[in-house]
Amino acid sequence: MESDASRILHELQSLRASKSDIDRRISALETQLHQINLLNDSVPNGSHHSISTIDNSHLNGPHAHYLTPEMIHRYSRHLLLPSFGVQAQSNLLKSSVLVVGAGGLGSPALLYLAACGVGRLGIVDHDVVELNNMHRQIIHTEAFIGQPKVKSAAAACRSVNSTVQIVEHHEALRTSNALGIFSKYDVIVDATDNAPSRYMISDCCVVLGKPLVSGAALGLEGQLTVYNYNGGPCYRCLFPTPPPTTACQRCADSGVLGVVPGIIGCLQALEAIKIASVVGEPLSGRMLLFDALAARIRIVKIRGRSLQCKACGENATFTQQEFQEFDYEKFTQSPLSPSPLKLNLLQADSRISSKEYHDRVVNGDAHVLVDVRPAHHFEIVSLPNSLNIPLPSLEARLPEISSALKEEEERKGVSSGSSAQLYVICRRGNDSQRAVQYLHKTGFTSARDILGGLESWAHDVDPNFPTY
Amino acid sequence: MDTMEGKINTQTSDPKPEGNKVPSVKIKVLFFARARDLTSLTEMPLEVPSGSSADDCLNDLVARFPGLEEIRECMVLALNEEYTTESTIVKEKDELAIIPPISGG
Numbered sequence: 405m406e407s408d409a410s411r412i413l414h415e416l417q418s419l420r421a422s423k424s425d426i427d428r429r430i431s432a433l434e435t436q437l438h439q440i441n442l443l444n445d446s447v448p449n450g451s452h453h454s455i456s457t458i459d460n461s462h463l464n465g466p467h468a469h470y471l472t473p474e475m476i477h478r479y480s481r482h483l484l485l486p487s488f489g490v491q492a493q494s495n496l497l498k499s500s501v502l503v504v505g506a507g508g509l510g511s512p513a514l515l516y517l518a519a520c521g522v523g524r525l526g527i528v529d530h531d532v533v534e535l536n537n538m539h540r541q542i543i544h545t546e547a548f549i550g551q552p553k554v555k556s557a558a559a560a561c562r563s564v565n566s567t568v569q570i571v572e573h574h575e576a577l578r579t580s581n582a583l584g585i586f587s588k589y590d591v592i593v594d595a596t597d598n599a600p601s602r603y604m605i606s607d608c609c610v611v612l613g614k615p616l617v618s619g620a621a622l623g624l625e626g627q628l629t630v631y632n633y634n635g636g637p638c639y640r641c642l643f644p645t646p647p648p649t650t651a652c653q654r655c656a657d658s659g660v661l662g663v664v665p666g667i668i669g670c671l672q673a674l675e676a677i678k679i680a681s682v683v684g685e686p687l688s689g690r691m692l693l694f695d696a697l698a699a700r701i702r703i704v705k706i707r708g709r710s711l712q713c714k715a716c717g718e719n720a721t722f723t724q725q726e727f728q729e730f731d732y733e734k735f736t737q738s739p740l741s742p743s744p745l746k747l748n749l750l751q752a753d754s755r756i757s758s759k760e761y762h763d764r765v766v767n768g769d770a771h772v773l774v775d776v777r778p779a780h781h782f783e784i785v786s787l788p789n790s791l792n793i794p795l796p797s798l799e800a801r802l803p804e805i806s807s808a809l810k811e812e813e814e815r816k817g818v819s820s821g822s823s824a825q826l827y828v829i830c831r832r833g834n835d836s837q838r839a840v841q842y843l844h845k846t847g848f849t850s851a852r853d854i855l856g857g858l859e860s861w862a863h864d865v866d867p868n869f870p871t872y
Numbered sequence: 873m874d875t876m877e878g879k880i881n882t883q884t885s886d887p888k889p890e891g892n893k894v895p896s897v898k899i900k901v902l903f904f905a906r907a908r909d910l911t912s913l914t915e916m917p918l919e920v921p922s923g924s925s926a927d928d929c930l931n932d933l934v935a936r937f938p939g940l941e942e943i944r945e946c947m948v949l950a951l952n953e954e955y956t957t958e959s960t961i962v963k964e965k966d967e968l969a970i971i972p973p974i975s976g977g
């Protein structure tokens with residue numbers, strides 16, 4: 405049975421590989437055909453210029469555009485829009501858009517950009533699809549769990565519109581590759597999830613003179629604006645000083661209602677389409693604030709370009725070379741690819757592995773387990789007989805720990821010489837260390853934390869224990 | 873202030889507090905993103921002495937919610953949905969919005 409399963413898995417894998425290979429070839433051929441059609445279409449109309457030097461003023465007459473019959477059919481609802489029409493669709497088909505991040509914001513942005521017919525659509529991401537992404541990253545399907553997001557997103561885009569050239573950049577965006585990638589696109593969409601990336605992307609757009617459609621979402625709120633467009637401000641004009649690390653929370657830690665980045669991502673697609681097709685009034689110099697709970701959208705006028713801005717200001721001399729040498733992680737004091745923080749505050753003898761803790765529970769050792777996660781985390785899942793005292797309220801609730809220890813000693817009949825042990829746990833093993841540090845200072849000198857928290861329990865002791 | 877108590881809620885047409893030794897203005901403060909977490913509020917009324925600047929209002933708010941200090945250097949400040957500098961004088965019924973950036977996605 406097992407060999408059957410692995411044979412099927414292997415075959416699936418190789419079929420998927422050849423499928424994406426074929427998809428790529430189809431996409432390339434279609435792009436070639438598209439180029440040939442563009443050339444052929446332009447000839448009968450007596451147009452003498454090459455594709456690259458098309459003068460828009462010559463596109464007014466009947467049939468004086470480069471849409472194939474298939475394009476006319478596919479984009480007919482765009483063409484029927486008087487304020488969009490042939491001109492805007494042609495602009496769109498000639499444009500290229502890069503989406504950085506194929507996550508909650510990038511998912512709908514990419515789908516709409518592929519569907520609407522931008523000429524070339526680039527995707528940058530280095531991550532893989534995970535089950536806990538699926539509630540918001542709607543471009544990915546379960547079949548792609550464990551596979552690169554870029555691959556999954558590209559496949560979805562191709563299945564929506566095989567005539568768009570999809571470019572996969574399966575790499576983390578860094579100062580070393582950003583200039584090279586960005587310079588190939590007309591419009592950049594920031595769909596990332598961390599502060600250093602936002603500064604890096606904005607600076608790169610300033611250096612290259614590219615418009616930037618920036619979106620962000622967290623919890624039940626979203627923000628949207630267009631930077632570096634037509635003399636408008638850049639990200640640094642608004643936020644010259646990076647937020648303190650405590651202030652920039654992530655979805656992985658703070659949670660996010662899935663549809664919220666979905667809405668912002670759709671708006672990002674809209675702004676990118678407006679810029680690429682040259683219609684309407686992009687959201688430059690204004691910031692849209694979305695409040696999902698209150699069902700309210702506000703648009704706030706924001707400052708213009710700052711003369712003092714280090715990136716785009718009057719006397720700024722931010723060059724490509726300076727950009728490449730700038731340390732964004734140091735500047736924002738946070739990593740470009742956020743991985744869970746791993747503190748190491750305690751001596752080894754103040755820590756215990758989840759396996760050791762498990763052994764002591766099995767032994768029936770007298771102990772109290774304090775879980776210092778927030779109450780709404782504790783509600784998701786917790787270890788049996790643990791006492792929830794969220795870290796911020798630890799100071800006020802020390803007496804509860806004392807009495808719990810006393811109760812345990814009485815219950816287990818511990819001799820007066822020894823005492824019940826005190827263990828502290830949290831989600832990943834950081835707050836538990838902070839708690840133990842505090843407990844040591846307040847007289848609970850034998851307190852120990854469980855290394856790696858509940859995640860290590862799920863990993864090393866009980867694979868069925870839920871992780872979140 | 874005692875003579876004002878009844879007026880504030882009912883009388884909305886008169887923007888100027890009358891007959892006060894220390895004239896004051898009442899504004900509305902709107903909190904966004906991290907500012908909401910730090911204050912546990914989405915909005916609040918704030919009464920400050922007439923002639924107070926946006927910066928004075930911020931100082932008042934930081935005194936009430938010391939946690940706000942954290943985002944003081946990294947926020948968009950908007951008065952009545954328009955960008956403002958910290959030196960702008962606030963007026964009766966103004967809306968002061970404190971908007972720290974969100975990074976998530």
Ligand SMILES: [Zn+2]
Pocket residue numbers: 637638639640641642709710713714715716717
């Ligand atoms: Zn700037």
